[in-house]
Amino acid sequence: MSSNHEPSKSQASAANPAASIGFELFLDCVHCGLCTSACPTYTELGDENDGPRGRIYLMRQIAEGRMELDESMRRHLDRCLDCRACETACPSGVHYGRLIEPFRLAVEESDKGLAKRFDWFRELVLFRLFPYANRIRLAMAPVRWAQRWGLYGLAERLGLFRLIPGRLGQMITLVGPPVDPGKKLPSFLPAVGRRRARVAFFVGCVAEAMFRHTHWATLRVLQENGCDILIPQGQGCCGAIHYHAGSSEGARRLADANVAAFELDGIDAIIVNHAGCGAMLKEYGIHWHDERQSARARFAAKVRDINEFLDQLGLIPPTGRIEAVATYHDACHLAHAQKVRDAPRRILGQIPGLELRELPETELCCGSAGTYNLNQPEMAQRLIRRKLDNVLRTGATIVLASNAGCLLQIGREVRQQRRPLTVMHPMDLLDLSYRGMGLRP
Amino acid sequence: MLTAMKAPLLAKLRRCLGRENVLTEPSELVVYECDGYTIEKNQPDAVVFPRSAEQVAEVVRLCNEYDVPVIPRAAGTSLAGGCLPVGGGVVVMLTRMNRILEIDLRNRMAVVEAGVPNLQLSRALAGTGYHFAPDPSSQVASTIGGNAATNAGGPHTLKYGVTVNHVLGAEAVLGDGSIIQCGPLPEPAGLDLIGVLVGSEGTLAILTKLWVRLTPNPQDYRTLRVIFNSVDDATNAIGDIIAAGIIPAAMELMDRGIVEAVEAAFHFGFPLDAEAIVVIELDGLSVSLDWQQRLVVELCNKWHAREVLQASTRAERELLWKCRKMAVGAVGRLSPSYCIQDGVVPRTQLPRILARVTEISGKHQVRIVNVAHAGDGNVHPILLFDERDKEQVARVLAAGEDILEECIRCGGSVTAEHGIGVEKLALMDRLFGPTDLTAMRRVRDAFNPAGRLNPGKLLPSANGDQTFRVGASRRALP
Numbered sequence: 001m002s003s004n005h006e007p008s009k010s011q012a013s014a015a016n017p018a019a020s021i022g023f024e025l026f027l028d029c030v031h032c033g034l035c036t037s038a039c040p041t042y043t044e045l046g047d048e049n050d051g052p053r054g055r056i057y058l059m060r061q062i063a064e065g066r067m068e069l070d071e072s073m074r075r076h077l078d079r080c081l082d083c084r085a086c087e088t089a090c091p092s093g094v095h096y097g098r099l100i101e102p103f104r105l106a107v108e109e110s111d112k113g114l115a116k117r118f119d120w121f122r123e124l125v126l127f128r129l130f131p132y133a134n135r136i137r138l139a140m141a142p143v144r145w146a147q148r149w150g151l152y153g154l155a156e157r158l159g160l161f162r163l164i165p166g167r168l169g170q171m172i173t174l175v176g177p178p179v180d181p182g183k184k185l186p187s188f189l190p191a192v193g194r195r196r197a198r199v200a201f202f203v204g205c206v207a208e209a210m211f212r213h214t215h216w217a218t219l220r221v222l223q224e225n226g227c228d229i230l231i232p233q234g235q236g237c238c239g240a241i242h243y244h245a246g247s248s249e250g251a252r253r254l255a256d257a258n259v260a261a262f263e264l265d266g267i268d269a270i271i272v273n274h275a276g277c278g279a280m281l282k283e284y285g286i287h288w289h290d291e292r293q294s295a296r297a298r299f300a301a302k303v304r305d306i307n308e309f310l311d312q313l314g315l316i317p318p319t320g321r322i323e324a325v326a327t328y329h330d331a332c333h334l335a336h337a338q339k340v341r342d343a344p345r346r347i348l349g350q351i352p353g354l355e356l357r358e359l360p361e362t363e364l365c366c367g368s369a370g371t372y373n374l375n376q377p378e379m380a381q382r383l384i385r386r387k388l389d390n391v392l393r394t395g396a397t398i399v400l401a402s403n404a405g406c407l408l409q410i411g412r413e414v415r416q417q418r419r420p421l422t423v424m425h426p427m428d429l430l431d432l433s434y435r436g437m438g439l440r441p
Numbered sequence: 442m443l444t445a446m447k448a449p450l451l452a453k454l455r456r457c458l459g460r461e462n463v464l465t466e467p468s469e470l471v472v473y474e475c476d477g478y479t480i481e482k483n484q485p486d487a488v489v490f491p492r493s494a495e496q497v498a499e500v501v502r503l504c505n506e507y508d509v510p511v512i513p514r515a516a517g518t519s520l521a522g523g524c525l526p527v528g529g530g531v532v533v534m535l536t537r538m539n540r541i542l543e544i545d546l547r548n549r550m551a552v553v554e555a556g557v558p559n560l561q562l563s564r565a566l567a568g569t570g571y572h573f574a575p576d577p578s579s580q581v582a583s584t585i586g587g588n589a590a591t592n593a594g595g596p597h598t599l600k601y602g603v604t605v606n607h608v609l610g611a612e613a614v615l616g617d618g619s620i621i622q623c624g625p626l627p628e629p630a631g632l633d634l635i636g637v638l639v640g641s642e643g644t645l646a647i648l649t650k651l652w653v654r655l656t657p658n659p660q661d662y663r664t665l666r667v668i669f670n671s672v673d674d675a676t677n678a679i680g681d682i683i684a685a686g687i688i689p690a691a692m693e694l695m696d697r698g699i700v701e702a703v704e705a706a707f708h709f710g711f712p713l714d715a716e717a718i719v720v721i722e723l724d725g726l727s728v729s730l731d732w733q734q735r736l737v738v739e740l741c742n743k744w745h746a747r748e749v750l751q752a753s754t755r756a757e758r759e760l761l762w763k764c765r766k767m768a769v770g771a772v773g774r775l776s777p778s779y780c781i782q783d784g785v786v787p788r789t790q791l792p793r794i795l796a797r798v799t800e801i802s803g804k805h806q807v808r809i810v811n812v813a814h815a816g817d818g819n820v821h822p823i824l825l826f827d828e829r830d831k832e833q834v835a836r837v838l839a840a841g842e843d844i845l846e847e848c849i850r851c852g853g854s855v856t857a858e859h860g861i862g863v864e865k866l867a868l869m870d871r872l873f874g875p876t877d878l879t880a881m882r883r884v885r886d887a888f889n890p891a892g893r894l895n896p897g898k899l900l901p902s903a904n905g906d907q908t909f910r911v912g913a914s915r916r917a918l919p
Contacts, residue, residue, distance in 0.1 A: 046490060047534070072469050
């Protein structure tokens with residue numbers, strides 16, 4: 001019945017970036033438009049082209065061979081944060097991520113073939129620097145040095161970083177003030193008290209280089225909750241940076257290294273504490289179709305976000321009082337990609353003394369979105385201003401987020417606006433409560 | 442639009458609104474070729490994003506100068522093709538006019554620009570004890586301007602009335618580019634222009650600002666879900682509840698077909714073998730609800746209800762309503778495309794119309810599932826199809842027309858809340874006599890004398906010609 005409507009084989013050539021997308025995924029969209037108001041870029045711009053329904057429509061035009069990808073279409077599609085808030089809003093079950101992600105991969109790959117221009121940022125920073133914690137630490141050394149000598153704060157206040165053009169300037173300003181990262185992570189940590197679970201911990205790249213203190217907090221919380229923790233050697237970046245920047249192959253290599261590093265027998269879960277990595281790890285099983293797919297799927301099935309895991313395990317309530325008002329920001333890759341919304345709230349609700357206030361528009365992206373804030377600084381800036389305005393409206397003094405990108409993005413805006421706000425991962429706060437330390441000065 | 446005419450108009454639009462507020466690239470216009478109604482499609486010649494009533498007025502004046510149609514649009518959730526640029530023209534997007542200008546609790550009123558999404562107003566009212574009552578299922582996305590333009594309803598209209606009952610004042614741009622303001626007045630005086638503008642689907646004026654009434658939140662709710670073994674039992678129980686003197690806030694019916702989609706989407710735990718599920722919400726003072734609930738349960742049991750369950754927590758109530766409001770979108774899980782009808786019949790005719798829908802489904806070999814604002818007699822048969830199959834589309838259109846004609850025969854109408862748009866244009870002269878339509882056209886001509894505002898919608902042309910029909914190549918129709 002529909003033989004004459006399917007995109008013909010000739011259209012599905014390599015030149016068509018939508019060729020690799022299963023056409024039935026487009027048909028899930030019934031064009032009702034209920035997703036539009038969930039989309040951060042549509043909310044800001046009000047243009048159908050910058051909303052999920054419109055973007056799906058554009059990709060479908062290309063898939064059907066009705067139109068060819070041109071500059072303006074690409075601008076609208078590139079502006080997508082891939083935050084997947086539309087998936088949460090969609091009643092029809094459209095897998096938006098499975099449309100836009102392969103589409104972008106194909107666009108990037110065909111781009112390479114056409115013009116072999118060298119994108120230093122993509123090739124050096126995204127692919128060679130970010131996935132490796134030790135290299136990030138090395139690259140941050142000048143910034144850390146400047147911070148130690150008080151020059152960084154001065155430069156930030158004088159707005160000198162704005163003189164550094166493009167993405168480099170963006171990156172430098174994201175680096176927060178130094179926090180004692182703690183010792184190198186060991187390969188094993190024992191449960192405190194009766195053992196309730198045995199887990200393996202995923203370390204990651206940016207998270208390890210910039211948030212090792214949060215790793216330590218997470219590990220201590222796991223110990224307090226009766227978990228034996230293995231920290232396997234040989235693991236690395238989850239691959240999300242490669243995948244979202246258009247290198248499916250690079251991502252696959254990193255994924256396979258991780259799958260090889262984790263021994264699944266005898267562990268109850270693979271714990272990850274940053275939403276972006278968690279979403280990627282959980283999708284290992286669907287991204288690539290080859291002989292290792294089932295091994296990746298087995299790995300993915302064991303992955304749990306720390307909030308999700310503690311909530312399922314049953315949190316042993318902490319007793320240290322923290323007298324403060326906090327608000328929780330839903331990281332897109334936790335709320336939308338992993339559908340974990342209530343668990344962090346339930347966990348934080350058990351900290352004695354803490355008042356948790358609901359953040360208006362909590363489900364709207366903060367503009368970080370992986371490397372989006374580096375590539376689309378203007379939209380990212382609009383979104384973070386909106387986010388911080390909403391945070392300030394709650395009257396909270398602590399803002400919590402379960403993702404490295406959000407923490408960096410919100411942290412920078414807080415510093416630049418000089419707001420009296422502490423930006424933390426929920427595990428940082430929970431750890432303080434377990435240790436009875438209250439808020440650090 | 443003639444190309445020669447186009448260039449100077451576009452240049453003037455850009456000068457007036459700024460380059461970034463005018464879209465003209467074909468690849469940027471394509472997404473504006475349809476709204477929530479996908480059976481007919483046509484691209485506009487330009488899309489503009491004004492930020493004030495003055496800018497809207499300027500756009501309308503320019504389009505008059507170049508004899509080009511103007512089509513207002515915001516969220517584009519219309520289910521009857523209300524935003525379809527039938528004969529091309531300039532689409533005026535109201536989405537950048539999205540400020541809540543004032544919340545005035547002492548006067549129980551909010552002032553909003555037309556592009557404010559419905560739910561955004563209710564969210565902004567959280568904690569005040571008030572809400573905005575019209576709650577179309579699209580309320581997360583659809584705008585208050587669009588709700589007013591189509592006189593949108595929603596589940597709770599049974600008790601609280603439709604949008605027109607909640608609009609106190611309106612600012613609008615007329616067909617000649619003049620700006621009028623009607624209301625808000627403490628008591629109505631003069632001609633009721635708000636009544637005329639609300640529901641006029643952009644054919645009289647472009648609404649730019651609205652003064653809306655705020656409704657106090659009820660003290661308490663009782664939300665029941667009742668499972669029936671037959672649709673007839675369900676509709677009979679609904680009739681009896683009204684006859685017993687109880688006006689629930691909402692009485693919503695979902696049939697077996699739609700429950701399958703809803704269950705796949707939200708995993709509420711509805712039994713998949715239930716022929717009909719009715720959601721009944723009672724609201725008001727806590728003390729008044731016990732006896733009402735007792736009576737409702739009694740009447741449901743009289744009609745052989747299999748199970749009556751009460752939502753025990755707020756979260757359960759919210760999920761129940763989410764299931765109902767997202768039900769239509771969830772049918773995407775059953776088929777690639779759908780067309781939702783919007784017939785209304787006297788409540789007592791519900792069993793007849795739903796039985797006829799089943800027959801029509803068989804006759805045209807089109808799968809149809811049903812949701813209904815049953816308390817209002819408003820049925821929403823959802824016709825499932827694949828838009829790539831033109832023969833199927835033709836059957837869907839024929840079945841839809843049969844259903845609506847049956848609604849007219851039942852003493853009802855072809856729309857309760859979605860509007861006429863382009864979809865139901867052909868049915869207007871079956872619903873109204875020639876003198877009725879002439880009177881309506883005269884009203885339109887008074888507001889929109891040149892006929893450039895949203896042409897080809899709501900009112901069929903007097904001589905029956907189809908000047909503004911979509912070109913055959915872009916029609917899904919064979």
